[in-house]
Amino acid sequence: MAKTTFEEISAADFFYRNRDLAGFTNPSRAIFAAVRELVENSLDAAESLKIPPDVYVRLSYADDAGEERNVYRLRVEDNGIGVPPRHIPSAFGQVLYGSKYNPKQQRGTFGLGGKMAILYGQITTHQPARVISSTGKSKIYMYKLMIDIQRNRPLILDRRVLINKEQWRGTIVEFSLEGDYFRAMPKILEYFKQTAMVNPYANLTFVDPKGRLYKFTRITEKMPDAPKETLPHPYGVDVELLQRLIHVTSYRSMLEFLQKHFHRIGEITAKKFLEFSIISPSKNPKKLSHREVVRLMRMMKKFKGFLPPNASCLSPLGEELLKAGVLKELQPEFVAVHQRKPSAYAGHPFIVEVAIAYGGEIPKKGSFLIHRFANRIPLLYDEASDVSTIVINSMNWRRYKVTPDMPIAIAVHICSTKIPYKTVGKEFIADRPEIRREIANALRGVARRLQRFLTRREHASRELKRLDIFSQYLPKIAKFSTQLAGKEKNPDIEKLLRSVKRFGT
């Protein structure tokens, strides 16, 4: 008879066993994933201080790489906020431990990527990782650590404290890993290029194993506001969240409870909602029964009077920057950009921005060139399943006189306090109906403008042809008529030509 064995595994063990989930599928994807995860942590760390990021990435052959040269040493250095010393071991050596678990716009979402990179390095090379960090105070802390995967705990092998004479602030992470840089190279370079495009206030430096230097210099010091945390929006709550808030609240009336723990509920809205759902304003939230909590959640979803989420906590690119980026990278003949008003899914605010570009350097390849961004990072893998691709493919482009064989590029940027990624590797975004709708509406707007451009261009070219005919034959007719009339001076045909012109030039 079959025997079934039950066991409990740690979160680190789970992701160790299922590395494909986090993007560490093969040596090429692994090295890409490691670079991007650490770069994104660095950008977040600088932005949380509203300091223009300086990120330095060096990938070199490890000393013991041997002939095959598939073992690398990765070093990522930033000028970010730094990690407080007591958090360093867990922040780098424990899965599901981190600072990313609050609702604000940031690149990291899962508190997992950096650790997965270190974990992957460890299981392929068995070398410890080195983390050096300072919050800019008097000391610099250096840890040498590994991950105890079965227990999901950091193993500290060495710890040193240095005097921070120069008041350096930032974090350096360095470790070895197996990989295949030369297959990953095109994606890694594309990643830096597109990241620079949407983070024009960052300095990005990348030195590859051959010693080639790629430098993306900031073009502005202007920083977006540091992302802010938000309270949950009532439309997005579930019973679990309500229970947690009820558990921790210090407020003793529903009227206060609603105002203090939810996004955009003021006194008037709170009163209206309580009236709508027939709950006494003085009711103590801690006294709600299970059934009442479920009812509260349902009523919150049903009530039409809540204000939409405030997007002041979001930092979109802005139409200007998006346009500049597209113009710089693609040098198109035409570009239209559009930023939608803030919207929300499951209570999380989000903003969609799109650009459509035509002609110029854009290649004709039988389908549109799609660039996807989420919270200012480019998404380069698994495009086909992304909500943006789904929307683009399901649009009726013929309505806009657009066909896939035209040289067209589309860029979509989604920023949100919580991007609904489908994979832990942050490859693509789930098909949430609210997000789908916003992307579709944004695209329709720019598609109409592209259509106008194309129509105008067609008219102009037709007009040019028409005028060409006039200007070819009118002089001949004029000359002939002059001769016929026995006159000597040809009439002024410019006047005539102007009179048949339909549009200004």
Place this chain on the structure above:
Amino acid sequence: MAKTTFEEISAADFFYRNRDLAGFTNPSRAIFAAVRELVENSLDAAESLKIPPDVYVRLSYADDAGEERNVYRLRVEDNGIGVPPRHIPSAFGQVLYGSKYNPKQQRGTFGLGGKMAILYGQITTHQPARVISSTGKSKIYMYKLMIDIQRNRPLILDRRVLINKEQWRGTIVEFSLEGDYFRAMPKILEYFKQTAMVNPYANLTFVDPKGRLYKFTRITEKMPDAPKETLPHPYGVDVELLQRLIHVTSYRSMLEFLQKHFHRIGEITAKKFLEFSIISPSKNPKKLSHREVVRLMRMMKKFKGFLPPNASCLSPLGEELLKAGVLKELQPEFVAVHQRKPSAYAGHPFIVEVAIAYGGEIPKKGSFLIHRFANRIPLLYDEASDVSTIVINSMNWRRYKVTPDMPIAIAVHICSTKIPYKTVGKEFIADRPEIRREIANALRGVARRLQRFLTRREHASRELKRLDIFSQYLPKIAKFSTQLAGKEKNPDIEKLLRSVKRFGT
């Protein structure tokens, strides 16, 4: 100045916060995911006993569904192995606890789906789940439980023990959840249909909220062998795995260690490998230094003398069954099936089976109809990113005289002791190079056969036309010649017609 708060979250909390990862993206996907996860657990539970599965699924409106009717009660009942009573609470109320963490072919992979379904039910309805199970012994155990998400622990609300008079064996899971059955319906019905197709020894019964009964009756009692666990193959090991094996081993020499802990290493192979990597056969594995462990792993990947993984632990569908399934469901004019020899990725054995079908009931839709299966379950979402789709789209079909506007369906089944899913929701399979290659080779084989069929058909239709012309004109010519010759009896043109025929019919 910005404040960064660090926190540790439980695995349950992680998946609660990131439900999109597990397929619980919207009310329609959520209800689909809940049904499939429980059905797959049930099929696994019966198969592990080599008993033809009987799975009964009932989805009904919950009592408190109200007018909107978006709250359902889901009940899934099976005749499987049953869960030992002391494991019931954790097996259903604790994430990353389960019986799926061993390398054998089974539908479940992550030990997560069933709990996610229950967790989703809990956060949308706040109702406990009911689990009833018996291993067929004298007692039946009934638990009412919820999940403490923050601590990732089951909360037992009620526990009862009943006498098992009728020696019932199996498991019943029942809970409430919010969802949108009517949007999910097409996918759910498709799911049952395709599941029945590749599990012809299972009885599947589904009662939907309107009381409609869908019954898929088994057509055979013949069961595949119960899946077997395998040892890790040396090509797939990493340092972590080696360390774990060294930690638990009771063998004191490398020669024994290799033979006892790895797949397909016998004494001769072990000796050859140790000689190749210059390790003494009598070396105690527990005495290997870190550096030596890393070297051991590298040598294992380099050594060419290991036997490929043995696929006796796998249970493919078989060409016959795959063909029968395709013929039954699609009623095509032509079908070719092919099963590849076992192969391996990262040390996990796998087998690819494909079918290509043409004409008949297959719709023409401008692209191929693709059916994907993994370990005998259909994959219905996120097709575009799946390795099968990637291979199909990158093939040069023109070589086989095939164009996308032909009525063509392709089915791909991958079975493995570990399917490399890209998402926790098991929507699609990662693009591992070894798997990609096997699919491509399998498809080339059947594509050639399709090409031969199409060429033959074209010849035949041309021939038919040609004969048609002969048979139209020959009688007239015969008649005319007869008259001309003044004879009365027409000559026998059948003989003539036979002589111009090129191929037999």
